[in-house]
Amino acid sequence: xxxxxxxxxxxxxxxxxxxxxxxxxxxxxxxxxxxxxxxxxxxxxxxxxxxxxxxxxxxxxxxxxxxxxxxxxxxxxxxxxxxxxxxxxxxxxxxxxxxxxxxxxxxxxxxxxxxxxxxxxxxxxxxxxxxxxxxxxxxxxxxxxxxxxxxxxxxxxxxxxxxxxxxxxxxxxxxxxxxxxxxxxxxxxxxxxxxxxxxxxxxxxxxxxxxxxxxxxxxxxxxxxxxxxxxxxxxxxxxxxxxxxxxxxxxxxxxxxxxxxxxxxxxxxxxxxxxxxxxxxxxxxxxxxxxxxxxxxxxxxxxxxxxxxxxxxxxxxxxxxxxxxxxxxxxxxxxxxxxxxxxxxxxxxxxxxxxxxxxxxxxxxxxxxxxxxxxxxxxxxxxxxxxxxxxxxxxxxxxxxxxxxxxxxxxxxxxxxxxxxxxxxxxxxxxxxxxxxxxxxxxxxxxxxxxxxxxxxxxxxxxxxxxxxxxxxxxxx
Amino acid sequence: xxxxxxxxxxxxxxxxxxxxxxxxxxxxxxxxxxxxxxxxxxxxxxxxxxxxxxxxxxxxxxxxxxxxxxxxxxxxxxxxxxxxxxxxxxxxxxxxxxxxxxxxxxxxxxxxxxxxxxxxxxxxxxxxxxxxxxxxxxxxxxxxxxxxxxxxxxxxxxxxxxxxxxxxxxxxxxxxxxxxxxxxxxxxxxxxxxxxxxxxxxxxxxxxxxxxxxxxxxxxxxxxxxxxxxxxxxxxxxxxxxxxxxxxxxxxxxxxxxxxxxxxxxxxxxxxxxxxxxxxxxxxxxxxxxxxxxxxxxxxxxxxxxxxxxxxxxxxxxxxxxxxxxxxxxxxxxxxxxxxxxxxxxxxxxxxxxxxxxxxxxxxxxxxxxxxxxxxxxxxxxxxxxxxxxxxxxxxxxxxxxx
Numbered sequence: 001x002x003x004x005x006x007x008x009x010x011x012x013x014x015x016x017x018x019x020x021x022x023x024x025x026x027x028x029x030x031x032x033x034x035x036x037x038x039x040x041x042x043x044x045x046x047x048x049x050x051x052x053x054x055x056x057x058x059x060x061x062x063x064x065x066x067x068x069x070x071x072x073x074x075x076x077x078x079x080x081x082x083x084x085x086x087x088x089x090x091x092x093x094x095x096x097x098x099x100x101x102x103x104x105x106x107x108x109x110x111x112x113x114x115x116x117x118x119x120x121x122x123x124x125x126x127x128x129x130x131x132x133x134x135x136x137x138x139x140x141x142x143x144x145x146x147x148x149x150x151x152x153x154x155x156x157x158x159x160x161x162x163x164x165x166x167x168x169x170x171x172x173x174x175x176x177x178x179x180x181x182x183x184x185x186x187x188x189x190x191x192x193x194x195x196x197x198x199x200x201x202x203x204x205x206x207x208x209x210x211x212x213x214x215x216x217x218x219x220x221x222x223x224x225x226x227x228x229x230x231x232x233x234x235x236x237x238x239x240x241x242x243x244x245x246x247x248x249x250x251x252x253x254x255x256x257x258x259x260x261x262x263x264x265x266x267x268x269x270x271x272x273x274x275x276x277x278x279x280x281x282x283x284x285x286x287x288x289x290x291x292x293x294x295x296x297x298x299x300x301x302x303x304x305x306x307x308x309x310x311x312x313x314x315x316x317x318x319x320x321x322x323x324x325x326x327x328x329x330x331x332x333x334x335x336x337x338x339x340x341x342x343x344x345x346x347x348x349x350x351x352x353x354x355x356x357x358x359x360x361x362x363x364x365x366x367x368x369x370x371x372x373x374x375x376x377x378x379x380x381x382x383x384x385x386x387x388x389x390x391x392x393x394x395x396x397x398x399x400x401x402x403x404x405x406x407x408x409x410x411x412x413x414x415x416x417x418x419x420x421x422x423x424x425x426x427x428x429x430x431x432x433x434x435x436x437x438x439x440x441x442x443x444x445x446x447x448x449x450x451x452x453x454x455x456x457x458x459x460x461x462x463x464x465x466x467x468x469x470x471x472x473x474x475x476x477x
Numbered sequence: 478x479x480x481x482x483x484x485x486x487x488x489x490x491x492x493x494x495x496x497x498x499x500x501x502x503x504x505x506x507x508x509x510x511x512x513x514x515x516x517x518x519x520x521x522x523x524x525x526x527x528x529x530x531x532x533x534x535x536x537x538x539x540x541x542x543x544x545x546x547x548x549x550x551x552x553x554x555x556x557x558x559x560x561x562x563x564x565x566x567x568x569x570x571x572x573x574x575x576x577x578x579x580x581x582x583x584x585x586x587x588x589x590x591x592x593x594x595x596x597x598x599x600x601x602x603x604x605x606x607x608x609x610x611x612x613x614x615x616x617x618x619x620x621x622x623x624x625x626x627x628x629x630x631x632x633x634x635x636x637x638x639x640x641x642x643x644x645x646x647x648x649x650x651x652x653x654x655x656x657x658x659x660x661x662x663x664x665x666x667x668x669x670x671x672x673x674x675x676x677x678x679x680x681x682x683x684x685x686x687x688x689x690x691x692x693x694x695x696x697x698x699x700x701x702x703x704x705x706x707x708x709x710x711x712x713x714x715x716x717x718x719x720x721x722x723x724x725x726x727x728x729x730x731x732x733x734x735x736x737x738x739x740x741x742x743x744x745x746x747x748x749x750x751x752x753x754x755x756x757x758x759x760x761x762x763x764x765x766x767x768x769x770x771x772x773x774x775x776x777x778x779x780x781x782x783x784x785x786x787x788x789x790x791x792x793x794x795x796x797x798x799x800x801x802x803x804x805x806x807x808x809x810x811x812x813x814x815x816x817x818x819x820x821x822x823x824x825x826x827x828x829x830x831x832x833x834x835x836x837x838x839x840x841x842x843x844x845x846x847x848x849x850x851x852x853x854x855x856x857x858x859x860x861x862x863x864x865x866x867x868x869x870x871x872x873x874x875x876x877x878x879x880x
Contacts (some may be wrong), residue, residue: 194726216749229753232723259723260832 001477002175005032006056009181011046014420021208025181026271031466033059038474047187048163055166070334140147173199176477178205184226189233196237202476206239209388210251211243218308220340235261240476242469243268244389247410248460267472272462273394279467289362299438302392303384306339310424314350315359322354330378330438333360335370348404374399379437379446384408385424390414397457404433418453478873480579481507483516483593485587486555490531494705494736495762495791499675500587503611506864515579517572519562519591527697533575537562548630552623556638561588570596587611587647610649615662616642653868656812671870674812676832676863677794677818686771694759699730700838701776703769703792704861709785714741717782719830721750725757726837732772738762773799778838781805782831794858802845805833822844
């Protein structure tokens with residue numbers, strides 16, 4: 001029996017830090033790459049949307065494409081030694097040490113000459129970098145669009161060529177198909193439906209949330225429309241749907257019943273929350289991006305900055321506290337990409353004199369930097385209006401950090417009894433609780449909460465998540 | 478030759494909607510009884526194409542007609558057409574001219590709207606003539622559901638229609654009712670009631686036509702909903718099937734045929750369900766009978782989500798004759814009660830169950846097979862059989878006139 005796993009989303013995302021759904025897919029991928037699952041023959045495929053076919057990607061190719069280009073090396077037993085091609089401080093330091101050692105090993109007579117030559121070459125090298133930079137800044141060359149054009153012209157072609165490197169796959173009869181990526185964009189569900197009936201395939205899909213259907217106002221127009229279609233096609237194609245929370249399962253079941261679609265079997269799994277080994281967070285080896293932040297007290301909110309995530313309520317709370325001359329208000333750090341529909345909020349944050357020095361927005365952090373921020377924060381906040389799960393809440397608890405969390409959707413499943421819940425749109429309550437927990441006089445209360453988390457919170461790892469998925473897959477088999 | 482004058486507010490040379498089909502087949506029944514048919518419809522030119530107009534049909538526009546403009550409700554255009562025509566000497570003179578060389582022994586008015594004209598013509602005829610009042614609904618009850626603003630004028634109009642219907646039943650020598658329920662109401666006024674339920678014609682099976690539909694839809698699997706642009710048809714669909722067509726699998730279609738397609742298209746192809754419904758639904762508002770027959774023949778099921786309305790549903794008869802699986806409400810089987818237990822007929826009045834039954838229609842396990850007895854019962858639904866009482870009545874009139 002063959003289990004085919006869809007890696008299209010991870011493949012398309014290979015030049016970025018894995019976040020959200022991509023992280024789930026990657027972690028699961030790692031598990032299936034490194035573990036043998038009964039007698040299942042595990043293979044991987046990519047959907048080639050251009051040619052409307054499925055292509056097989058081998059284990060070796062997965063590691064080459066997904067982990068070689070990733071700026072963040074995700075730790076695992078097998079891939080700890082994966083080579084990163086991006087320059088970083090470690091590499092620089094290593095190169096420096098190598099040169100020093102090499103020059104010191106030479107006869108003393110030649111050492112000054114070789115050293116001067118090396119310094120001279122270093123100058124030339126720097127010039128090759130500085131001159132173009134100067135040109136770009138002085139002549140205001142729009143590098144972004146030029147790069148975009150360049151990548152569009154060359155990357156796509158290379159992308160197509162790379163896809164053609166992968167052989168077209170023919171699924172065997174009675175195979176199992178597991179897919180957990182951005183299927184609404186990266187997979188042709190109707191094609192899977194067709195194959196399912198032709199070859200009697202068993203299919204397992206993932207549902208992260210039904211937010212585009214429940215809250216279309218939080219999504220771009222076409223997205224909501226597209227999701228309705230996507231979910232209905234899944235209903236007819238899936239033998240099993242894995243949901244990331246009871247809330248998601250209930251929402252999906254409700255949608256299917258209302259629309260008259262068949263309701264496939266569903267299971268609920270818990271997503272892992274181990275970003276990185278806790279020991280590593282104790283080190284001071286973090287990037288300059290966060291060095292200024294960790295010097296003082298701060299509250300952390302990890303999430304894409306978009307309307308649904310409700311950063312606005314925190315901005316309003318902070319504005320209120322600041323205007324009321326709240327003493328020692330810690331910095332509020334937003335870690336996340338700026339999404340859509342929040343331009344005005346960002347502008348308000350940057351222009352509001354009461355808030356602009358208190359709210360910091362940063363993005364694209366490595367796992368290590370993120371873990372360090374969790375570790376060094378006073379506590380975290382999560383005021384999102386609606387969630388399919390709420391991974392940052394779990395990450396916060398994983399780092400034994402107390403959190404103020406929105407009382408909605410799946411968040412009580414994540415936070416359980418370890419966090420404090422606040423209605424998402426109650427500005428004054430948010431302000432009050434932020435003020436309370438950031439008050440040094442209440443430090444002991446905060447510490448007590450952290451100690452309860454440390455004793456009682458059961459950490460779920462990505463390994464646990466992937467194991468649960470594999471068990472579901474085996475049951476279907 | 479003895480003739481029947483049929484007066485209506487719509488032409489029926491090329492029948493599309495249920496009313497036209499009914500009148501067309503009533504005319505055939507008259508012909509079978511030995512009468513020649515002279516049909517005069519008083520219609521609004523803007524609603525029909527040239528090839529739909531019969532040679533004696535008379536255009537009567539409501540454009541400048543003040544009472545209609547004042548009331549401003551298009552669902553009452555037929556009532557106002559009757560009022561406008563009755564006040565038009567030109568129209569009356571035209572009709573008299575048409576029938577001048579005919580031996581009219583029977584005047585048939587379809588709906589009560591042209592009663593005043595019928596009475597006038599009857600008085601003007603030298604020989605005795607009979608009046609037959611054809612009904613399809615209890616009109617005043619139906620019209621009352623189209624009133625959104627319950628004011629004095631609306632009440633006046635409804636009362637006027639009620640009186641007109643009662644007057645027609647009282648005046649006519651025979652009233653044709655479409656169902657037992659309608660018969661009960663008209664029985665209070667009518668001299669004589671003849672039950673003439675809606676029927677249907679046999680479904681023509683054309684492999685070529687079916688194949689043509691399959692090519693157009695890029696699908697070989699569909700269910701069919703046929704209905705006129707009668708608001709209850711739209712409302713019933715939305716009530717039982719909603720705006721999200723999750724009950725239709727990928728590569729299959731829901732065909733919406735008839736005037737109801739024009740009512741449902743803007744609703745289903747809007748908002749959040751546009752992409753899904755565009756993929757799953759196909760709309761055909763004006764198609765020929767051959768297309769409808771092919772759509773029915775090639776379908777997995779016929780759906781009848783009728784929630785309200787009196788009379789009987791023509792489409793129910795058509796669905797039964799087709800031999801296809803039917804998913805319907807109790808209301809859609811009004812006056813077809815004895816057919817509710819026929820094989821392949823699935824009745825439900827809940828939305829959840831209705832969607833489930835439609836969804837199950839696409840399963841290959843679902844096959845409709847009817848017994849010989851059931852097929853015999855269903856044959857009674859053919860127009861030739863449902864109009865047999867009318868034919869007998871006309872024959873008796875003709876025979877009695879010889880005596």
